[in-house]
Amino acid sequence: MSKTLQKNDKNGHKLQNSAEESDIRLVLVATNDCCLKCEYCIVPKSHDFMSWETLKKSTDFLFTSKKKNLQIHFFGGEPLMMPFDLMKKVIVYAKLKAQRCGKNVNFMISTNGIPLNSEKIRFFSKFGVRLEFSIDGGPETQNHNRPQKGLQKASYHLVIKHLPETIKAGVPLHASAVITPSRARALVDDFLHLVNNLKFKEVFLMVACGLIWTDKDIEVFRNKLRELKPIYLKLLKERQIILYNIYEWLPPFRINTEVVIDTDGRVYPACCVVFLGDEKTKRKFVLGHIDKVAEEQKNTADDICKKRLSNDFGMRILIEGKALETNIKAGDAMTDFVKDLSEAVKKNPKLYGIYSRKEQKFEQI
Secondary structure (H helix, E strand, O other): OOOEEEEEOOOOOEEEEEOOOOOEEEEEEOEOOOOEOOOOOOOOOOOOEOOHHHHHHHHHHHOOOOOOEEEEEEEOOOHHHOOHHHHHHHHHHHHHHHHHHOOEEEEEEEEOOOOOOHHHHHHHHHHOOEEEEEOOOOHHHHHHHOOEOOOOOOOHHHHOOOHHHHHHOOOOEEEEEEEOHHHHHHHHHHHHHHHHHOOOOEEEEEEOOOOOOOHHHHHHHHHHHHHHHHHHHHHHHHHOOEEHHHOOOOOOOOOOOOEEEOOOOEEEOOHHHHOOOOHHHHHOOOOEEHHHHHHOOOOOHHHHHOOEEOHHHHHHHHOOHHHHHHHHHHHHHHHHHHHHHHHHHHHOHHHHHHHHHHHHHHHOO
16 A cells, blocks of 8 residues: 655645555446445435447546556446446446557446346446445344345345356456444454455445444454454465455545546545535545546646645545544554454465455556
């Protein structure tokens, strides 16, 4: 993980620049629509989705970067609810453009998996599209945290329906599991369910933002993390199960601070700003509109990327009051776990070798 340098712009916004060279990632909020009603979701729901014109201009803008390795990350809402022909069109367009420009472009989709079908799975396999599979654990945790919208609340059976086919097709994927205060007690069982029952080889653990964590919740969370450590190290040694947190963890917890294009084409320095409910506050962070930004030759993707918000500042925009205070404590628990785990991995040549061999792949995520 790169260290970051923070400074303020003329409007008082905290900015983040990488102290090291890194790849550039553009997040496309394909739609704010979704088929679930997650306990911790902050996304204001609408049925809008990104137009082809905005998708194309955003892709063209990404290619103004001087970086060789680029990534397009489809986000939402549930991005697979947008017309699939549009998603296929922009992926093929970006691949052809990368070939002409001598660059590499990778794709990632954050999805709950429900809209998957055989056609989409074949396409993702063909183009190496990585799926960030949002699933929080076993049936009890998943159904509690991430219910359906209607009277039928259970979602677990829908989320895992196409998972075996996805894995069999060789689609690159990892689980993104959110830990909530009410389900922290099930952390170890949920992690084991993901790797043993659902056969995930790569997992990222997230701390739920915006929910109140009591001191008791955090104590339970820390105890479960301590319990998970030897179990995970055994899984790493025997089955090379990768815990993605060791590669990327921005304390006190991870906030997406990449350059983001909203469904309407407005450009933002972080996802947390896009999802603000207060439009007046949200407008303060608009970096421009993709129609104009893309036309102004002086504004390249690299220039805009320098205006990303720091992880710390993004968190403080998103969360306020008691929730902020307790979320920091919960995030610190995860940070301590990651640091402890990282040290254990570094001290064991065999375990460190597993992560080292996979490092290049994860740099492209």
